[in-house]
Amino acid sequence: MKSMQERGAVFSRLGVQPIIHAMGTTTRYGGTMMHPEVVQAMVEASHCLVDLDELNRKAGEVVARATGAEAGMVCAGSTAGLLLQAAACMAGTDPARIRRLPDTTAMKNEVLIHKAHRFHYDQAYRAAGAQLIEVGSPKATEPWMLEEAITGKTAAFAYIVGPWYAHEGTVMYGAHPALPLPQVVEIAHRRGVPVIVDAASTLPPADNLQKFTRLGADMVIYSGGKGLRGPQSTGVLCGRQPLIAAALANASPNFAIGRAAKVCKEEIMGLLTALELYRTRDHEADMRRWRAQARLVVDAVAALPSIRAVVEEHEVNRPVPEAVVYFEKDWKGPSGKDVVAALRRGEPRIYIGQGGYADELWVNPHNFVDGDAQLVAERLRAALLHQG
Numbered sequence: 001m002k003s004m005q006e007r008g009a010v011f012s013r014l015g016v017q018p019i020i021h022a023m024g025t026t027t028r029y030g031g032t033m034m035h036p037e038v039v040q041a042m043v044e045a046s047h048c049l050v051d052l053d054e055l056n057r058k059a060g061e062v063v064a065r066a067t068g069a070e071a072g073m074v075c076a077g078s079t080a081g082l083l084l085q086a087a088a089c090m091a092g093t094d095p096a097r098i099r100r101l102p103d104t105t106a107m108k109n110e111v112l113i114h115k116a117h118r119f120h121y122d123q124a125y126r127a128a129g130a131q132l133i134e135v136g137s138p139k140a141t142e143p144w145m146l147e148e149a150i151t152g153k154t155a156a157f158a159y160i161v162g163p164w165y166a167h168e169g170t171v172m173y174g175a176h177p178a179l180p181l182p183q184v185v186e187i188a189h190r191r192g193v194p195v196i197v198d199a200a201s202t203l204p205p206a207d208n209l210q211k212f213t214r215l216g217a218d219m220v221i222y223s224g225g226k227g228l229r230g231p232q233s234t235g236v237l238c239g240r241q242p243l244i245a246a247a248l249a250n251a252s253p254n255f256a257i258g259r260a261a262k263v264c265k266e267e268i269m270g271l272l273t274a275l276e277l278y279r280t281r282d283h284e285a286d287m288r289r290w291r292a293q294a295r296l297v298v299d300a301v302a303a304l305p306s307i308r309a310v311v312e313e314h315e316v317n318r319p320v321p322e323a324v325v326y327f328e329k330d331w332k333g334p335s336g337k338d339v340v341a342a343l344r345r346g347e348p349r350i351y352i353g354q355g356g357y358a359d360e361l362w363v364n365p366h367n368f369v370d371g372d373a374q375l376v377a378e379r380l381r382a383a384l385l386h387q388g
Ligand SMILES: *Cc1c(COP(=O)(O)O)cnc(C)c1O
Pocket: 027, 076, 077, 078, 079, 080, 121, 160, 163, 164, 165, 198, 199, 200, 201, 222, 223, 224, 225, 232, 234, 235
């Protein structure tokens, strides 16, 4: 593996400093690094032109195979996927309605969402013209609350899975006070309401690529540039055939609200390649590598007095094994914030996580290449010792 200096040269020449990003797949810091095969597919796709409708049809077959859904498509990231989910549920394939969005006159336009699931990205449903109707309280939701919220105007029920960002800068972990997905599906389907799922950052574990469809969701989105390591500007949208047909009708290259979220043929081919790689990948080997990298970081700091460092993993909250550093009460060194700041100032810049449960520091090796774990371990130790 080339050095960070060599790998980042194209950015350094521009005056942009590369980052070792140890906080998982964060859009603001570039998501993930694409597999070389993905880049290769994009280069090949740049050598000629094709009919986008034909490409979308064939791409849909690949997405359907990988996700176990009836149908699928490549969209421009998960946020675009949310927009298309809402547009599909409101306008369907009706050309007049498609052209009218985000004006939803004479359409069902209410999207139900657990109050506890309101999040940064729900603007995307509203961008399509939907009105969000909150169900339940931040603490608890009862089935009757959902029953009561469904009306003749209900277009869909939006459901969020996985760790998600509830407040600016605060990662909220764990169970949320929402009804379980299968229960929402059962209630919604009894009333003819489709359930649209945001599973953007739920990969790994790889099983999640099929899980939510299996649980009865009508449409599901995943980001292409997170766990899948495809182009960051792509996403996977899969689900029931009529709804995917409607999503396609509301998407580029048509004159529709989704035209603003175009995916080019190179990105489509890149994402399909990433999806196929993911399907056949040795995910256990990935887990073993991440665990070893997290262990290396833990071992570098575990012996410091008043520090408790452990490797943690959890299917939902820490799907990628992480090195977590807790400060005990009698810790005399720098605060978690100071350590984070010191690592960000260094060369190269290293971004690690802080907080979540308490003041702990966490290192997520998802994006590590050879040598990164060692470098982060040394720099973290130095920063904790005030030497960084
Ligand atoms: C990352 C994320 C999105 C947005 O995904 P993009 O592909 O960056 O548009 C939406 N929802 C959730 C829960 C996410 O984690």
